Amino acid sequence: MATLSRFDTHEVFNQSPPYENIDLFASDGPLREAVAANGAAAEADALSDFGRQWGTADMLALGRRANENPPKLSTFDAKGFRRDTVEFHPAYHAFMAQSVAAGLHASTWTDTGKRAPAPAEVARAARFYMAAQIETGHLCPITMTRAALAPLAAAPALAARIVPKVVSRSYDAAFRPWSEKSGMTLGMGMTEKQGGTDVRANTTTATPVGDAYSLIGHKWFMSAPMSDAFLVLAQAPGGLTCFLVPRFRPDGSVNALRFQRLKDKLGNRSNASSEVEFTEAFAWRVGDEGAGIRTILQMVQLTRIDCAVASAGLMRMALAQAVHHCRHRNVFQKRLYDQPMMRGVLADMALDVEASVALVMRLARALDRAAGDPGEAAYARVMTPAAKFFICKLAPAFAYEAMECLGGNGYVEESMLPRLYREAPVNAIWEGSGNVMCLDVLRALKGDEEVAVIAALSQETGVDPKSFAVAGEADARALVEKLAIIASAAALKASAPPAVADAFVQGRLTKPRGALYGAAGIDAAITTTMLQRVLPE
Numbered sequence: 001m002a003t004l005s006r007f008d009t010h011e012v013f014n015q016s017p018p019y020e021n022i023d024l025f026a027s028d029g030p031l032r033e034a035v036a037a038n039g040a041a042a043e044a045d046a047l048s049d050f051g052r053q054w055g056t057a058d059m060l061a062l063g064r065r066a067n068e069n070p071p072k073l074s075t076f077d078a079k080g081f082r083r084d085t086v087e088f089h090p091a092y093h094a095f096m097a098q099s100v101a102a103g104l105h106a107s108t109w110t111d112t113g114k115r116a117p118a119p120a121e122v123a124r125a126a127r128f129y130m131a132a133q134i135e136t137g138h139l140c141p142i143t144m145t146r147a148a149l150a151p152l153a154a155a156p157a158l159a160a161r162i163v164p165k166v167v168s169r170s171y172d173a174a175f176r177p178w179s180e181k182s183g184m185t186l187g188m189g190m191t192e193k194q195g196g197t198d199v200r201a202n203t204t205t206a207t208p209v210g211d212a213y214s215l216i217g218h219k220w221f222m223s224a225p226m227s228d229a230f231l232v233l234a235q236a237p238g239g240l241t242c243f244l245v246p247r248f249r250p251d252g253s254v255n256a257l258r259f260q261r262l263k264d265k266l267g268n269r270s271n272a273s274s275e276v277e278f279t280e281a282f283a284w285r286v287g288d289e290g291a292g293i294r295t296i297l298q299m300v301q302l303t304r305i306d307c308a309v310a311s312a313g314l315m316r317m318a319l320a321q322a323v324h325h326c327r328h329r330n331v332f333q334k335r336l337y338d339q340p341m342m343r344g345v346l347a348d349m350a351l352d353v354e355a356s357v358a359l360v361m362r363l364a365r366a367l368d369r370a371a372g373d374p375g376e377a378a379y380a381r382v383m384t385p386a387a388k389f390f391i392c393k394l395a396p397a398f399a400y401e402a403m404e405c406l407g408g409n410g411y412v413e414e415s416m417l418p419r420l421y422r423e424a425p426v427n428a429i430w431e432g433s434g435n436v437m438c439l440d441v442l443r444a445l446k447g448d449e450e451v452a453v454i455a456a457l458s459q460e461t462g463v464d465p466k467s468f469a470v471a472g473e474a475d476a477r478a479l480v481e482k483l484a485i486i487a488s489a490a491a492l493k494a495s496a497p498p499a500v501a502d503a504f505v506q507g508r509l510t511k512p513r514g515a516l517y518g519a520a521g522i523d524a525a526i527t528t529t530m531l532q533r534v535l536p537e
């Protein structure tokens with residue numbers, strides 16, 4: 001009798017094929033429509049090239065490897081000399097090289113550091129959204145680099161030297177002075193032990209030395225420590241001030257940044273986040289002494305938008321994985337995809353992805369037009385914190401529900417869902433946590449133009465603008481959630497088919513939202529439309 005090998009006991013069937021080798025743009029109806037509705041229709045072919053390149057099986061495997069092999073801090077060399085360097089897996093460097101080559105770190109700026117013309121923001125946001133579906137850790141230095149050019153405008157002479165290195169499409173990971181490199185990346189250090197949100201509590205000091213400064217103190221969180229320079233807040237004689245701290249001093253010696261530890265994080269594992277001390281670190285001033293918060297806020301506005309875009313991208317990937325799996329898995333002689341309750345869950349989730357992508361692309365359009373249009377500038381001002389608050393807070397529960405659609409396979413690392421789930425909360429926490437975003441919306445609503453934005457959105461969606469009257473901070477979350485929902489509804493009306501926009505208004509505005517997915521009661525025909533829009537069958 002033949003001996004059975006342990007692989008001969010059964011056939012494998014009723015499992016979904018891998019979700020890979022996809023065009024992340026062409027397969028995504030809501031994204032294509034939102035891009036077109038916000039002025040970037042002409043970019044479709046280029047975005048499809050990007051979507052194909054990033055959706056390959058190789059890129060998905062690279063994303064897994066970058067996160068299975070987290071960076072390591074090398075504090076000292078073999079002889080006891082300080083090194084203060086971080087080693088990353090080649091997969092991380094591969095992502096950095098691809099994102100820089102595609103301009104995710106700088107395509108919204110010209111070679112001279114001016115804002116690139118429309119639709120640069122929408123086109124970049126679409127790429128960022130697709131990249132976030134594959135690997136989000138490396139997007140931390142990518143978003144910081146693009147955002148850092150905004151405050152650098154306050155130091156024109158410095159910016160004139162640095163901008164050409166930043167906008168270069170060459171990723172140069174060498175540990176060398178930035179002036180000798182073919183490209184550079186930038187990070188940011190604001191958060192200290194005693195206060196992150198409350199940066200006025202920063203204790204790091206900056207003492208003038210000639211035409212530069214010497215920094216003594218620490219940062220409790222400073223991500224992407226191998227960046228070539230960091231925008232850092234410190235207390236100068238004239239108050240809290242923004243500085244640029246390079247890894248190497250102008251004389252070519254290594255600057256005094258002492259990395260104490262890398263954070264052991266829930267997710268975001270391909271990216272390094274350090275604790276650092278400045279022991280008389282060399283720094284250039286950016287902006288006036290005392291103007292630190294105003295200066296660095298220009299950077300944070302941009303990274304906040306990217307948090308919302310990245311969370312929308314994470315949700316999109318989780319939903320696509322769920323729909324794909326349910327189409328290939330049978331239970332009780334019927335596809336999961338055809339089980340009425342599963343269709344209700346998937347369509348309800350699709351509402352949130354439809355709304356999120358429509359809103360972030362509308363927001364990117366506002367950035368594209370803000371310089372020449374005060375109404376669009378006001379939209380960007382009020383909707384940036386609102387979108388970051390709402391979308392980033394949706395993502396963790398969303399990723400969990402998508403995971404469950406894959407059953408036990410969804411709980412296992414190879415499925416990618418665990419990584420998406422662990423990644424999701426960070427976008428809500430960093431760059432200003434949820435409550436802080438809501439307080440920022442309240443601040444924005446002191447401006448007449450910003451109030452006019454709410455009035456227009458209310459009118460468009462049939463909501464009483466008086467319902468946005470602010471009684472106090474305790475009401476801010478409810479107000480901002482509602483604001484994000486009406487802005488999403490308005491954005492959907494402009495980009496999606498009316499049936500989808502109506503389903504969103506019904507499921508999120510007219511009826512109270514259920515605590516769990518699957519309770520939106522979406523009409524069967526619209527459910528079919530929406531699921532085809534997620535991924536055409």
Ligand SMILES: Cc1cc2nc3c(=O)[nH]c(=O)nc-3n(C[C@H](O)[C@H](O)[C@H](O)COP(=O)(O)OP(=O)(O)OC[C@H]3O[C@@H](n4cnc5c(N)ncnc54)[C@H](O)[C@@H]3O)c2cc1C
Nearest residue numbers: 188189190191195196197221222223430431432433435436
């Ligand atoms: C992985 C990771 C990487 C990071 N990288 C960086 C980096 O590169 N550079 C950097 O500078 N920072 C970085 N941070 C820090 C991050 O920006 C801060 O953790 C965040 O801004 C919150 O600050 P905090 O931790 O001091 O919390 P706190 O300021 O103590 O806030 C705690 C909570 O209180 C809430 N809160 C604050 N004020 C109010 C209020 N007035 N009313 C009601 N609620 C309030 C907040 O919303 C938050 O939920 C990183 C954080 C993480 C997790």
